[in-house]
Amino acid sequence: MGGFTEKQEALVNSSYEAFKANIPKHSVVFYTSILEKAPVAKTLFSFLANGVDPNNPNLTGHAEKLFALTRDSAVQLRAKGAVVADAALGSIHAQKGVTDPQFAVVKEAVLKTIKEAVGDKWSDELSNAWEVAYDELAAAIKKAYA
Numbered sequence: 042m043g044g045f046t047e048k049q050e051a052l053v054n055s056s057y058e059a060f061k062a063n064i065p066k067h068s069v070v071f072y073t074s075i076l077e078k079a080p081v082a083k084t085l086f087s088f089l090a091n092g093v094d095p096n097n098p099n100l101t102g103h104a105e106k107l108f109a110l111t112r113d114s115a116v117q118l119r120a121k122g123a124v125v126a127d128a129a130l131g132s133i134h135a136q137k138g139v140t141d142p143q144f145a146v147v148k149e150a151v152l153k154t155i156k157e158a159v160g161d162k163w164s165d166e167l168s169n170a171w172e173v174a175y176d177e178l179a180a181a182i183k184k185a186y187a
């Protein structure tokens with residue numbers, strides 16, 4: 042992989058702030074997109090048992106963590122050229138038996154959510170920066186339970 046650039050890091054950082062500006066709203070976009078493509082998520086995520094409720098702090102908390110970790114992944118890529126995931130993060134996903142196609146569904150949902158959050162600032166370059174940060178983080182999580 043070519044190095045993750047300062048510009049890519051800045052794109053991820055600024056769009057993460059757009060996500061953070063309204064976490065309940067963006068969480069609805071995120072989980073609705075996941076459920077459309079993978080209805081099994083309703084039973085996988087404990088906080089989706091009663092549907093996509095933006096007032097459920099477990100639901101918004103999980104979305105915030107996932108987006109924040111992806112942002113941190115961009116920061117790590119820029120600073121060190123590699124991403125390390127916490128072993129605990131590996132074991133949660135190993136226990137839940139999360140598969141590669143499920144990682145792809147969540148990736149599409151992340152991109153869709155960021156696209157809505159940034160509006161006309163969306164670009165291929167911005168999309169690509171999130172994709173690289175997400176893919177490297179997903180690989181690090183999977184490595185932690187391989």
Ligand code: HEM
Pocket residue numbers: 082085086087088102103106107110111130133134137139140143144145147175178179182
């Ligand atoms: C880079 C991608 C991902 C990141 C950064 C991530 C992050 C996390 C974090 C931080 C937790 C702990 C939740 C908490 O403490 O509230 C968690 C739990 C969980 N993750 Fe992920 N995750 C990712 C991908 C996925 C995927 C693809 C799936 C499967 C669809 C998945 C399914 C789960 C489930 C089922 C839990 C337990 C949630 C619960 O019911 O409490 N994750 N994830």
